[in-house]
Amino acid sequence: EDQVTQSPEALRLQEGESSSLNCSYTVSGLRGLFWYRQDPGKGPEFLFTLYSAGEEKEKERLKATLTKKESFLHITAPKPEDSATYLCASYNQGGKLIFGQGTELSVKP
C-alpha cells in the first residue's frame, strides 16, 4: 500500500537547537518527494521537490535530503518564525498525491 509516514508528530525546540524531521515513504515508482510548510489556518506552502536518492535542496535554515526510503528535513539554528507544521508528500503511480500526517514544529525563544 502506498504510504507516507512522518515522525515525530510534534517537535519542540529551543531557538538555535538544530534537528531533523523524518518522512518515510512506501510509494512504488517514486515521482518526486515534496515538502510543504503549513501555518495554522492557511494553505500548505511549497518548499522543495526531491526526485532521486542523494539529492539535496536548501532554503535558508532548511535542507531537504532524500534516500531510497526516506527524506529528512534538517533545520539548522531554527528561529521562532520557523514554527509551523511541515508536511511531506509523494505521488503514487496512479497520479494521486499522498500526504503524511505532518510534524508540528514549535521553536521557543
Next chain:
Amino acid sequence: EAQVTQNPRYLITVTGKKLTVTCSQNMNHEYMSWYRQDPGLGLRQIYYSMNVEVTDKGDVPEGYKVSRKEKRNFPLILESPSPNQTSLYFCASSHRGSEQYFGPGTRLTVT
C-alpha cells in the same frame, strides 16, 4: 500573480442547504484537487481532476460533488451538507506530477 483562489473564505450554513465553494487557478494547470483538513486527521483528498471533464474520487468523496467544465475552475458542491462536513477545505492545482499550489482555504461550519 500566480495563485489559487477560493470563495467564500468562511461560510456558516445549516444542514441540508446546498452550497458551492468555488476554486479558480490562473496557472494553466491540468491537475486540480480538493482536500479537507480536520484536527488529528491531516489532509484528506475529496476529489481530483486530471484535466477538463476528467474527475475521480479521492479518499473521502461521500457527500461531495465536483465538476470540471473549464481548465481554470473546479467547484466543490455539497448538495445536502451535514454537520460532519464542518471542516477546513483546500483547493490545489499543479501541472501533472509537479508540486501542488494551494488556495487560502475555506472554513465551513454546518449547524
